[in-house]
Amino acid sequence: MTKFGFIGLGAMGKHMARHLVQRGLPVTVFDSNAAAVEDLVRGGAARGASVRDVAEKAEVVMVCLPTPDIVEQVAIGEGGIAGASAVKVFVDHSTTGPTVARKVAAALAVHGIQALDAPLAGGVAGAEAGTLTVMVAGDTGAFALARPALETYGRNVSHLGEQPGLGQTLKLVNNMIAGSALVTAAEAVLFGVKAGIPAHTILQVLSGSATARGFAVETLLADKVLSRRFDFGFRMDLMRKDMRLALSEAEAVGAPMFASAVVKQFFDAAVADGEGSNDMTRVVHQIEKLAGTTIGSAGGPA
Template sequence: MTTFGFIGLGAMGRHMARHLVQRGLPVTVFDSNVQAVDELVRIGAARGASARDVGEHAQVVMVCLPTPDIVERVATGEDGVAGASAVKVFVDHSTTGPTVTRRLAAALAQHGIQALDAPLAGGVAGAESGALSVMVSGDASAFATARPAFEAFAGDIAYLGAQPGLGQTLKLVNNMIAGSALVTAAEAVLFGVKAGIPAGTILDVLCRSATARGFAVQTLLADKVLSRKFDFGFRMDLMRKDLRLALGEAEAVGAPMFASAVVKQFFDTAVANGAGSDDMTRVVHQLEKLAGATIEQVQGSDEQR
């Protein structure tokens, strides 16, 4: 049986690793958060002492980490996975961008390690339920080797081809749409609120509208913002990072980014104001302040959700 390793037991990674263990796959885990490792060890995972140690015990090493710098350090830095003897396939579930992915794939190839970029969509809820979407590119044989792990935590697996970075490009496309749709939808709802329609009524109608309903309206605004829970599970600074990556990669291939460049400024401002660790849905606060109105359920009103 193929052995697996998982590095990065954060908001999503801990659930993904849990699904591997529950599927009966042999998994060695590592994270700087010892408590997160302890939780996985209690249900049957093996404890790794370092990133390299994980690679000494696992043929397929999977990582889910917050920034490209950390991914590269874990992969090829001192005490990184590349120096290990067992690892044959390195799978990056982080959002690092295609440029970093191609550089990393070339570096790992020098150590005889095949690289897959396999970024994710679906958020924390998808990771928890095992219903993530995973967008994979890299060698087909490496994909076949890693696929049993993908099947443990993903409801949709898209293999995009052998060229490194295609998965990363599609993930940036996904997050560009998510971030832009959130800002645009919030702006539109606030227009309706300022004109005299309760936010709950607006979103109730939009959630039934064939032309307006969708992720931004139904999941982000109607569920996370209207309730003032703001708990989608994706940090503001990470969305900003992804938009910055997208703009850079788009410029490299000559794709226009007029709208996305404006949207990024909302996340830039939020991070500059100290909200980087906040949930990304709190970006609507900036629009609410400008509008002098909020997207929230009116207490004691007759509006129905």
Template structure:
């Protein structure tokens, strides 16, 4: 018999992921504080639950895609949370919370006989909509084997990175730190080129055909920034949260984080200017203002 699936958190990523599960024929129970988001999934065949506990009472596997560690802890472990559900056997956290929170969640759920997987995502909103996300999963091997067909409904690259709880979170923080730092460094270099007389389009085209090309130069700068759409699909406040998590976890691990500390300051500045709810690519405008020129085709 196929597992029943719960999905909590129907935001920019989650609503697309839940829709893919429905299209693949899964029975899906959804929960979100946004009535419109939940109603949209109900019209596609989902069953709505009014609390996280009800999701845990209804589904064998519960997926969560939530914005911050405190929300994850409350929804999964708090009063009326998934942990109190009578049916749930595996909980998968697709949020970015850091390895310390993932280990805490795994310990608390494990005490109730519930397996936990941390399975953060890469690919952004576009990847969620297309069903081509990268899913980096840490935790129990048997639980991963049970959930792998579920992940494949919305993931193109699904990898079990290790049995230790939190390893998926480590990899996600590595990914996001690299994206943020590369975006800042590449923007700084591109602005120097534009300020010195190079055409932005020519500069970016050549950069992306050369050894300095990266996701930041190819997708973020040449796309969202140069078009002035700033529409990558990941909020500034969430990227800054991930930088803060990286710094905390790197300090705990005894790893150097000089570049991350500097990179975070640019996101701090963008947040201070009131751009927290804007797309994270708008951080480039902090450097553009300093340079007096823009990265625009």
């Protein structure tokens, strides 16, 4: 049986690694947070002493990390995965952008390691339920070796092609649409609130509309914002990072992103206001302040 490794047991990674254990797949885990490792070990995972130790024990090593810099350090930095004896396939579930994915793939190939960029959609809830969308790019044989693990936490696992970075590109497309839809939907709903329609009425009607319904309306606004819980499970600073990556990569290939550039500024403003570590849905506060009212059960001053 293929031996797996999992590095990065944060908000999503801890659930993904748990699915591997529950499916009976042998997995060695590591994270800088010792408590997160201990929790998985109690559940049946093997303990990795370091990044390199995991790669010395596992043929397929998956990572789920917060930033491109950390991914590069773990994959090809000193004491990282490159050069370890056991690892054959490196699977990156982080969002790094296609440029970093290609750089990492080329550097690992020198060591005989195949790299798959395999970013995710579905958030923390999807990771916990095992219903993530996994967007994979890279060698077909490497994908086949990793697939049994990916399918433990991915309901929709797609191989986009062998060119490194295609998965990262699609993830940036996904997040740019999600962030833009949230901002524009919030703006439109606040127009309705200011005109005198209760927010809950607006969202109830829109959820039944064939033209306006969708994830931003039904999940982000009607559930996470209307309730004022703001608990979608994805940090503001990470969404902003993904938007910055999307704009940079789009410019590199000559794709226009005029509207998306404006949307990013709302996330810039939210981070500047100290919201970086809070949930991405709190970007709605920026629009509420401009409107002078809120999206809430009864509306009211912002």
